[in-house]
Amino acid sequence: MTAQPDHQTDRPGFTPPMGTLAELRAALGVWGFPGDLQQFEEELNALNLDDLTRVRELTQAYRHRVTLRCDPQAMAALMRSTADVAFELGQKMAERNAR
Numbered sequence: 001m002t003a004q005p006d007h008q009t010d011r012p013g014f015t016p017p018m019g020t021l022a023e024l025r026a027a028l029g030v031w032g033f034p035g036d037l038q039q040f041e042e043e044l045n046a047l048n049l050d051d052l053t054r055v056r057e058l059t060q061a062y063r064h065r066v067t068l069r070c071d072p073q074a075m076a077a078l079m080r081s082t083a084d085v086a087f088e089l090g091q092k093m094a095e096r097n098a099r
Contacts, residue, residue: 015070018063027066036065 016027021044028037040062047054068074 015067024059024062028062031066031069033065
């Protein structure tokens, strides 16, 4: 019997496991934005690990970045040009003012 390829990243809504620092590091290394893993390590090293609130905030921020990277709709939104967003906003404001 041959091993079957792992297609879990093809599933809509896939998010890699990030329940531990090791899993978060692995996810940042594979799915994070360029430089995320290094920046995470630098920020984590600068923290007082007894300050659990700051550690939690940092890990949540980087988990969110991975989640965004795994969401095709979020990536499409991030790739939109400023002009495109400004045009859409202008249209919506014009529609609202027309009412």
